Amino acid sequence: MLTPMLTNRTSWLRTFTVAFTVLVLNACVSAQPPVDQSRFSEPYTRSVLIxxxxxxxxxAQASELYYTSLAVPLTRAGFYVxxxxxxxxxxxNEGIIDGAQLDNVDLALFRQMFGADMVLRTRVTRWDTSYVVITGSVTVSVExxxxxxxxxNILWEYSGSITENTGSQNTSLLGALLETALNTAxxxxxxxxxxxNRTAFARVPIGPYHPRYLTEEEFAARLAAWREENQR
Amino acid sequence: MVDNNPSRQLRVFVVALVTLGLSACAAQPPSTGMYWGNYETSLYTLANSPTDRVSQQHIGNLRNVVSVSDQRGWAPPPGAMLELAVLEAEAGNQAAYVELVIREYRLYPESRVYIHRWFPDVVVPPMPTPSTSPEQATDDNQAQEALDADTNANQ
Known part of the structure; x- marks a missing residue:
């Protein structure tokens, strides 16, 4: 009777050890690096006007089409957009079609008219296709x-570019020509x-609706420190 | 040392798997969730090739964003109710328009200046009893005013 019990106990001990090891390793893997919420140099950054x-x-359409891709990822970063x-x-309605028209506008106006703490300015610098015989690519670059x-003050900035290869893997020249042309078009x-945008906004300090945002006490401490710093 | 008993090996595997799953859940930050559905797609299509059909799709997507969020007990995402409100008004649904603007106003204090400025026809009644959101909103407004005072003093 004693031997089976010991064997059984050893077996459960081994089971427990494996489970515990997995738990520890998994905790290490899934622990996300803490977001550095202090990277915004100013404390009040709740809302964004794009x-x-x-x-x-x-x-011609790059600005209007690109605009539609910005709000959702910013809300997911925790901001009121x-x-x-x-x-x-x-x-x-105000005759503003391109962001460059707003370059010299006093930013306080956006706080008064919209209640925005921050504005997101973007410059689309590439929105084009490159097509040479059987090689092709599409590039989007944004600041x-x-x-x-x-x-x-500029609280955060980023510049990025992605190029998607549209070339053909077809071994026949004619096939490759047609396929590249079609893929690129x-x-x-x-x-x-x-x-x-996903790459860019992953680098933005998180906003107040993000689950890992500062607690009220942490925000109050940060606000107090900022006030003290600015009164010197 | 090698355990060749298949049932024991299976037991070890199952326990490890369950532990892995549970610890993964425990490691996640608490999330209230956010549902945007197909909003981005229809907004893009509306910008690229605006037609009545696309416009109807967009309003349908926004209604879905709000209703799915409600079903899940999540707040509709920022701005979604205001955008839907305007489209409802254009479709002649005045009651839905007013209700959505008021919901956004109460749920997101950051929207208040925007609503006062661009939705002057909507009068937001005071809350009958104080609840979490308006209290939070009041706190936020006070914080905003304090910060504005700081900012103005420093400029």
Whole structure:
């Protein structure tokens, strides 16, 4: 009787050890690196107004189409983002089609008229296809800036570019020519732009609606420290 | 030392798997979730080739964003209710328009300046009893005012 019990106990001990090891290893793997919430140099950064992108490419529709890809990832980063369609209509009614038209506007205006803590400025610098015989590619390049409407300071900036290869793997020359032409013509810019946005906004300090945002006490401490710093 | 008993090996594997799953759940930050559905797709299509059909799809997607969020007990994402409100008003649904604007106003204090400025026809009644959101909103407004005072003093 004793031997089976010991064997059974050994077996459970081994089971427990394996489970415990897995638990520890898994905890190590799934623990996400803490987000550095102090990277914004100013404390009040709750809401974002997305300005129409400045289009520095030859693609006439780039600004308008790219604009549609910005709000959702920013809300997922935890910010209150003013509604895209309405903001775009308001801007268009004011004759603002391209973000470059707003370069010299006093940013305090966006706080007064929209209640925005920050504006997101973007410049689309590439929105094009490159096509040479059997090689082809589509490139989207964007420069981003989050600017405080309280101070006018740039709180975050990023510049990124993604190129999608549209060349053919076809071994016949004619087939490769046709396939590359077709791939390049059909390639949609928006999935590339969305991927670029994901990469960019993963680097933004998180906003107040993100589950890992500062607690009220932490925010109050940060606000107090910021006030003290600015009163010196 | 090698345990060749298949049932024991299976037991070890099952326990390890369950532990892995449970610890993965425990390691996740608490999330209230956010549902955008097909919003981005229809917004893009509306910008690229606006037609009545696409416009109907977009309003349908926004209604779905709000209803799915409600079903899951999540807050509709920022801005979604305001955008839907305007489209409902254009479709002649005035009651839905007012209700959505008021919900956004109460749920997201950051929307208040925007709503006062661009939705002047909507009068937001005071809450009958204080609840978490308006209290939070009041706190936020006070924090905002304090910060504005700081900012203005420093400029």
């Amino acid at each position: 300005l129409p992108p400045a289009n520095q490419t030859t693609a 003013f509604p895209s369609l309405l903001t775009q209509r308001i801007m268009q 981003y800036e989050l600017v405080s409407t309280h101070s006018g 059909q390639q949609d810019y928006i999935p590339i732009a969305r991927e670029l």
